[in-house]
Amino acid sequence: MLPISKPDLDAETVYTTCTATARPKSVRPQLQQLTVDLNDAVARYDTAAAGEGLHTLGDLQHQPDGKPDKQPGIKKPKPKAGGLNTHLEAAYTNRLVPEKSPGHGFYEQLMAKAPDGRCPLCSQGVADTLDHQLPKVVYPLLAVAPVNLVPACRDCNFHKGDQAPAAAADQTLHPYYDHNVHDYTWLVARIIEPPKPSITFHVEPPPDMPPTLAARVRLHFTTLKIARLYNPQAGPAVRTLSLNLRRWKLPSSQVPQHLLELAEDAAVENPNCWQAALYTALASNAWYTQGGYEKPWR
Template sequence: MLPLPRPALDARAVYLTCVSVARPASLRTELHQLGDQVANAAAAYEEAATKGELHTLDALQHQPGGKPSRTAKKDEPKGINYHLKTTYTSRMVSAEGKGRPFYNQLLAAAPDGRCTLCGQGLADTLDHQLPKDVYPLLAVTPDNLVPACRTCNTNKRDEAPVTAEEQTLHPYFDTDIDEYIWLVARVTGPGLPAVTFHADPPPSMPPVLAARVRHHFTSLQLARTYGPQAAPELRTLSRSLTRLTPAAISEHLNEKAEDWTEEQPNSWQAALYRALAASSWYVRDFSSGL
């Protein structure tokens, strides 16, 4: 995960701008009158997210329209929750939407244009940390919208967290996560090396945060994202190392591990080089010209 400063956007102002040209006028008035509820929901969100307790926002679920009825017919008029959800899709994501500048601003904050959830993919979408289908009042709340790649957005799925442990990391609120090294690589060999990635939080990490790190890694399927990216890096590295002495290989791997750990401590690159630097068989095998 890539930590990001919270967006400098006011939730009420964003919402009111988005709905300011809704049609017909009666719908616009109805949506406008929800400004206080949206602002209150955003304030409750901020308080819960600061404590890592987004699972406690049950009271906001399916508000203000209530849970959808299973027996609803297709031709029934759309309820207010539907219009809140389309405030995001039609008035914020849409190129003509009044809220599109906010969408662009949130997306532009992605570091190097990368996904904040996996730290690798291209950030070409915003992900709802709490799904808009369950929390319509938070559909355009800036704190709830994080730059993400499509793979992470799809993998995360639209489920509301039910416990403190079963929450993915939040780029705006879990900003000190990189004080811990929790991503590890395992390189297997000897012979042709292969690498796999695992979430392995250190004992010093608070237990709930450690559980969330594991949940983040598993639910976003980060092992699948990182493995294919690391495999060719490992192959090309292994070929180039055969030209070096064991001491030079050790030095090179340690330097790369340090540089990547400083750059992005829980990236696959940092984890890969840390694992290689600590692997005596790898240094031995590749210096011998395997």
């Protein structure tokens, strides 16, 4: 997960822009009246997210209508005047996302927060959509709330789905709020030795990591299927590394230190990046440092 700063967009301005042209016209006054509820919900969200408490916002589920606007397995109904939840979801889908929609400028501003255009959730994919941290189908009032909209790749967006957290440990990491997750090193790589050398990646939280945060990291890693994003990159990285070590003719006694320096450099940007985990694991692997880099890797 790549931490990013919270968007400084005003939630009411975004909401007003995205609901002012709702159809039919008759629904607009009702949507406008919701700005008080919206501001209250966003303020509560901000406090809750900062304290790993998004699961405490259960009373906002399916508000303002108070019931889901679609039943599981049944196709979403067309917007109708009576269902405000459907109009709130449409504010996102029709008034924030499309290129010529009134709120598209906000969409662009939120997308621009993706570091180097990367998905902050997996740090691997290209950010090409916005993910609702709390799903809009469950929390329609937060459908266009900037703090709930995180740039993401389509895979992360898909894997996250429409699940709403029921407990503190049920929350995947939030790039706007969970910046302390990198105060700890929890990503580790394991080297599988010959005959078929390979690498696997795992979450192993250190003992001093708060249990809820540790559980959330595990959940984030498994929900978004992150290990499988690292594996295809790690093999080529080791092959290039081995090639360099052979070319430099570095004495094998100096190889572990060199690998630790590579790990340290990689960790500057993100202590839990796969490169830092990989080089750390290789540095302490006797088979690799004592000549394994001379052997073919797959």
